[in-house]
Amino acid sequence: MKKSELIVASVLVPLDYLMLLAAAATAYSLRFGVWATGVRPVIFTLPFATFLKIAAAIAPVWILFFAFAGLYAISGRKKIMDEISSIVLASSTSVLIIIIAFFFEQRLFSSRFIILAAWGLGMVYVVAARMVVKYVQRSLYVLGKGVHKIVVIGDTVGATDFTNLIRKNPRLGYILLATYPSFSPEVERAILVLNKIEGVDELIQADTDLPKADRLRLFDFAYEYHFVFKYIADFFRIESSRIALENLAGLQLMEVKRTPLDGWGRIVKRLFDIVVALLLMVLFSPLMLVIALVIKLDSPGAVLFTYQRIGEKGKPFTFRKFRSMVEGAHTLKYSHELQQQNERAGSPVFKLKHDPRVTRVGAFLRTTSLDELPQLFSVVRGVMSLVGPRPHEAEEVARYAKHHKYVLAVRPGMTGLAQINGRSDLGFEEEVRLDTYYIENWSLKLDVYILAKTPLVVFSRKSAC
Template identity: 45%
Template sequence: MRRKFDLTFTALQIPLDLFALLAAAGGAYSLRFSETLRDIRPILTEIPFRDYMATAVLFSFVWILFFAIAGLYSTTPRRAWPELGRIFLAGTAGAMMLIATVFFQREFETSRFIVIAVWLFSIAFVWFERLIVRVIRHALLRAGIGHKLVVIIGRGRAAEQLTALYKQHPIFGYTVTRHFNGWNASVRKDLERLIRKGKVDECLLADPDMPKKDALELIHFAESHHITFKYLADLFAAAFSNIEVSADGGVPIIKVRRTPLEGWGRIFKRLFDILVSFALLIILSPLLLVIALLIKLTSEGPVFFSRLPGGNKVMRIGENGKPFHYFKFRTMKKDAHKYHLDPEFMKTYGSHREGPLMKIKDDPRVTNLGRFLRSWSLDELPELFLVLKGDMSLVGPRPHLPEEVSLYKPEQRRVLDIKPGITGMAQISGRADLDFDDEVSLDAWYIENWSPAKDLYILLKTPFVVLQRKGAY
């Protein structure tokens, strides 16, 4: 059912995109030859509408070809913002083709406005058309139409979370038929009965610790019954998904790439950090001055949290485990840091989540102004200076204290592969509400799958998450 559902929407994309492109061409023509623009810029050469639309049909198919090259007709749904980026790039490529044609035909005076209008309209119209399709598709999924029927096998928190996630969020397009704790002969018979009734499309192994013998038997079972098999990779397995294969003297060698942030990726990210942080510091400078003044007027102590009670610099652990001098707006009472990891203090107030990080809800050390700054993440704005300096990045794992990092498990140190960031996957996925293991998993996925588009998506989503004030302490 779900395969037909996805294929139907994929097949509809081409005619709908074609319709949107022709509407964009028609809109550009109507705008250029409207009475208002005629008065502003007279028409030197009339273009018959029939001839114009015949050319538009031809170029619309060229546009569709660029859309296909950009991967806009994949059966796997994409998020809205990355899709907009692909539409922009493909639409721009199509416009360049149109400009080249206009150049060789030497129709500069009659075509320049229409070319620009067609370019902008094509992006806007296709984007709007796809938003409508997205809304319809999501409405159908919420109604349970087009769902894949999945059986989850495995015990533990991950399996329970997936089961609850698919039940609470039908927009993901999965209905959990059954959840089995393990794999044995009894489960095999139950699964065969469900398959005969047509109630299984996929089998998802959500237990990375399942014995290899049982896991292989489950894979063979899925293959023999022609159902899709998926599995939940653990953190160690995820580290080996990004590999390069080379051959030295005919001997194949596999290199595990820590992150795509190498070579030009690293150069691009650094240039992006410099330009954006510099621009934001200029734009936000009045706000920074106001916050600094309010901190000084409302509580005793320095404006910035940059030194410990003994006078030592506040340090955070950065890329490759190297410490750097960290600072942000002070949100706590003077000398509050002496309570950090204090056994008596922890016994009284405790920590609200598992892991090496100390996170206290309703922390008594925080000032009233500091509570406001934290809830809106305004205390972290000075980190833009650290981005400009090069100790941090706009997007990445959060920087942690040396004593916290010393408690990391070996696999959790993966988050130190890149520069820490002001925002990141964890910040847009739950902020302080996340357990540390979940935070590490999200950051590890980001490190493994970094791209400029992901950075842009995270940066654009961050303000909306901050406005919701979810998981802020």
């Protein structure tokens, strides 16, 4: 999923809305224009401002049916005729409901012409606007903007047909970086090198004869390094409830989605993060000033602890929280004495229950999780989320097993499913299991539940982050 696709999908909703309002306004002008009233006098008049308010209230219903028809799907490409058919079907359903509503509410207006004209013009305007968007998007593809950089695995006639199609049609939005006849450790290393140089977006498995072990290894490899995984339809079978079908110039591709956050979920979660984080920043700003002052008075050193952590797709970011330890605490972590006390020895993560590096004020901040408040700024910046797996240090991530890396598929969070289930008392594997469940089963309702439960867990002293 490319950022450009998210932008296009986000633009389509307000664009469709404006086109529907424009269609309604045009229909009104046609009916109440001088030439029309001369042919057929108006029996029931309605001020334009009032009419526009009614149209503005009705348009969201139309948009809702567009959504039901899949017209705002982020992944997958519809043929133009399929998209037009969906627009006609959704528009006709919307108008039918509007006519039924007007039948029971006779005080509005009774112009059948306006309703039918708005219906026809609405379809024309929406289709025209979408064609413009599609033209701009495809023109950008030709310039190499927003394209999917792909690697194809397979040495068959089908794979050759697919790669030829991609090479000949840059407007499809794909750039072929490399093809490999099979999948081997050498190919893995080559893809990783290519990813560092060019940036690989997708791995496409296009070989019917690829051994099952190689297919599964390719699938795991894509998940481990956060590549989108697709395969030619009927070439591959794998258990997954998150399958998206894509029609690419007559060829059927199937995408195995890693999480509901691939698509509209990502947009919804981001908007939710921004709104809630800004509200919390305003609410807690006086408290944060007090905490900063108390930290300064309690022990020498900076107010904020700043360190590099690993975020979404393995990208490092600057992690900040209120300092709760003595200055130089990170260096002390490597002392023989503290390493002997590590409660998670054998796992990638270092953890001490009774950490001697924690200051007096720091102990309180950690118990109440108030040391996490500066991360609200990271949420607004977009490098963190309110809810998600906790971010770890680069040296810890370097020791991750393959299945641990799945937690890097999304933005790290200030709190998460592991935090509200006793993170301090959990083993690392259990923490990963909970974070994986969250990623695979994300919903806005789950985010709200975790955020609501976090303060309850914190103040019951069941967790110390």
